[in-house]
Amino acid sequence: MTLRSQSPTKTIAFTLLLALGSVPSSATAAAPDLADAAGNYGITSASRIHFTVAQAGGGGIVGDFAKFSGNFRIDRNDVGHSTVEFTLYPESVKTGEKRIEDFLKSSAVFDTANYNTVTFRSTNVKQTGPDTAAVEGTLTARGTSRKERFLVTLLDWSRGSIAFNIRGNIHRSPYGMDVGTPIYSNVVQFDMNIKGQRR
Amino acid sequence: MLRNDKAGFGWITIVLHWAIAALILALLGLGFVMRRTPVDPALQFSLYQWHKSLGFTALGLATIRALWHLVEVRPRPPAGLNMLERHAASTTHVVLIVLALAVPLAGWAVASTSTLNIPSFYFNWIVIPHLPMAKSEAAENFWTLVHMTLAYLLLSFVALHALAALYHHFARRDDVLVRMLQTGSRQRASSQAAGSDPVIAGRKKP
Ligand code: HEM
Ligand code: HEM
Numbered sequence: 001m002t003l004r005s006q007s008p009t010k011t012i013a014f015t016l017l018l019a020l021g022s023v024p025s026s027a028t029a030a031a032p033d034l035a036d037a038a039g040n041y042g043i044t045s046a047s048r049i050h051f052t053v054a055q056a057g058g059g060g061i062v063g064d065f066a067k068f069s070g071n072f073r074i075d076r077n078d079v080g081h082s083t084v085e086f087t088l089y090p091e092s093v094k095t096g097e098k099r100i101e102d103f104l105k106s107s108a109v110f111d112t113a114n115y116n117t118v119t120f121r122s123t124n125v126k127q128t129g130p131d132t133a134a135v136e137g138t139l140t141a142r143g144t145s146r147k148e149r150f151l152v153t154l155l156d157w158s159r160g161s162i163a164f165n166i167r168g169n170i171h172r173s174p175y176g177m178d179v180g181t182p183i184y185s186n187v188v189q190f191d192m193n194i195k196g197q198r199r
Numbered sequence: 200m201l202r203n204d205k206a207g208f209g210w211i212t213i214v215l216h217w218a219i220a221a222l223i224l225a226l227l228g229l230g231f232v233m234r235r236t237p238v239d240p241a242l243q244f245s246l247y248q249w250h251k252s253l254g255f256t257a258l259g260l261a262t263i264r265a266l267w268h269l270v271e272v273r274p275r276p277p278a279g280l281n282m283l284e285r286h287a288a289s290t291t292h293v294v295l296i297v298l299a300l301a302v303p304l305a306g307w308a309v310a311s312t313s314t315l316n317i318p319s320f321y322f323n324w325i326v327i328p329h330l331p332m333a334k335s336e337a338a339e340n341f342w343t344l345v346h347m348t349l350a351y352l353l354l355s356f357v358a359l360h361a362l363a364a365l366y367h368h369f370a371r372r373d374d375v376l377v378r379m380l381q382t383g384s385r386q387r388a389s390s391q392a393a394g395s396d397p398v399i400a401g402r403k404k405p
Contacts, residue, residue: 057318057326097314108241179241183248183320 037157038076041196043069048193049088054185061100061184067092072122072196074162079127084135088118108179115142123147135166141175155193166192200382203272207378212271215264216379219299220357222257226250227354251310252322258303265296277367277375291360298353305346312338 049065070086090110093101105112122137131154139148150168157163170188172178178186202209208216232238233246276285310319311329314336319327332338367375 055318056320057328059316099315103240103244106240108239108244179244182323183318 037154037162038074040071040073040199041162042071042199043086044195044197046195050191050193052189052191054187054189056183061095063093063095063101063104065090065092066094070120071199079133080125082122082125082133084120084122084125084137086120088120089116090118091116109177111142120148139170142177144175146174150190160198162196162198164194164196166190166194203274205272205275207274207382209382211267213379213382215260215267219257219260219264222253222260223299223353223357226254226257227350227357229253230350247317248320251306251319254303254306255319255321255327257299258307261296261299261303265300268292268296274378277373277378279371279373288363291356291363294356295353295360298349298356302346302349302353305342305349308332308342309339309346312342314339 047068049068050062051064052060052062054060065088067089068087070084072084073082075081091105091112093104093110095101095104104110107113110118118139118141120137120139122135124136126134126136128134128151133152135150135152136147137150138145148168148170150166153165155163155165168190170190171186172188173181173186200209201211203212229246229250233243233250238246276288280288307319307330310317311332312334314334316329316334319329321327364376364379367373368377
């Protein structure tokens with residue numbers, strides 16, 4: 001938990017340091033600016049979709065989704081007009097324990113036999129800092145669509161490729177996935193590192 | 200009438216006996232259904248958690264009962280039992296007391312060694328820690344086998360024990376069953392003829 005809450009601040013500080021360090025003479029040096037990175041990107045398989053569901057007494061289920069696809073567009077004139085769409089294939093869930101994976105795929109949770117994707121489509125992007133943004137959009141899972149919000153931090157940008165850290169806490173009960181509560185938290189904490197390749 | 204005396208059982212023994220009996224029968228049925236019948240996975244998850252919470256309750260009561268059995272007065276064996284029957288009865292009782300402890304302890308070992316690492320959240324109220332045992336597939340499989348074997352062994356002793364009780368009640372028409380149902384039965388039983396009418400005894404059941 002402590003690690004989790006420290007790392008975004010660390011990341012920003014680290015990015016700032018890097019930027020300042022590499023251009024020591026420039027007084028206007030700053031973290032990479034989202035607007036500079038404008039363009040269309042495809043989400044690459046080097047991305048990591050990591051999640052944690054805390055459990056009573058400490059610890060929890062920790063895993064990754066191996067299969068996903070998506071793309072995003074960073075608007076040149078107004079970062080607020082940027083868009084993202086993302087598709088996750090829950091049958092690719094990995095937790096290190098086959099029985100847990102099978103349970104997550106079963107009708108108790110994702111019900112992959114009937115719903116083979118989880119999708120997110122942004123409706124609103126708001127820049128919240130030089131390298132941060134809040135993305136709102138529609139998350140659809142198990143046939144239910146709801147508005148959800150993710151916080152985005154720019155990690156790295158070089159010509160042609162870009163990397164973000166994206167975090168969001170999603171309540172699973174509205175999607176009919178409340179099995180196991182309160183032993184397992186209702187909140188799924190997503191911590192994703194998304195890499196985009198310019199198209 | 201809380202305590203036993205030489206003539207019969209007191210309420211503490213009686214209430215413990217029937218509470219544990221009800222829990223154990225429910226746990227045997229629940230254990231079988233949750234593990235051996237095709238149930239919906241979400242329901243199966245809840246059944247496992249109910250099984251663990253009820254199982255810990257059985258373990259708690261069985262511990263009290265085992266200690267109680269050691270310190271409390273034992274009533275005289277019912278009249279009309281020969282030596283062999285007395286030994287069979289008391290041996291069965293000791294086996295039942297021991298298995299009522301061993302079965303849930305082995306269940307606790309299953310939950311503790313399981314690589315699923317599912318917390319035992321007692322009736323969604325407090326987390327009962329896992330036993331300090333290493334988690335591995337091999338250990339989980341071993342304890343599952345022990346838990347299952349002991350559970351069905353317990354079932355067979357319970358069947359033997361319950362059938363013996365029913366045999367005494369309906370065939371021998373003695374007060375073996377009745378004295379585990381009510382504390383006052385010995386006065387009535389002794390005031391009535393030895394072959395008291397089972398129908399009347401049946402009506403007196405609470
Ligand atoms: C007197 C108390 C208990 C009885 C009579 C009992 C009985 C049973 C039975 C009959 C089964 C099914 C066995 C099979 O058919 O394979 C079972 C499975 C199981 N029991 Fe118990 N149980 C008791 C207490 C507990 C406790 C206290 C726990 C854990 C804290 C527990 C955990 C389990 C688990 C995890 C399984 C499933 C094993 C598996 O699927 O691998 N039980 N129990
Ligand atoms: C389910 C049906 C059951 C019936 C009909 C039944 C009936 C009886 C009866 C009639 C007695 C009194 C024997 C006497 O008069 O000396 C008795 C005693 C006893 N029963 Fe059961 N019983 C049942 C289940 C169980 C279960 C599940 C257990 C434990 C796992 C159990 C453990 C005992 C023990 C330990 C005693 C001896 C009491 C003592 O000395 O403290 N019984 N039972």
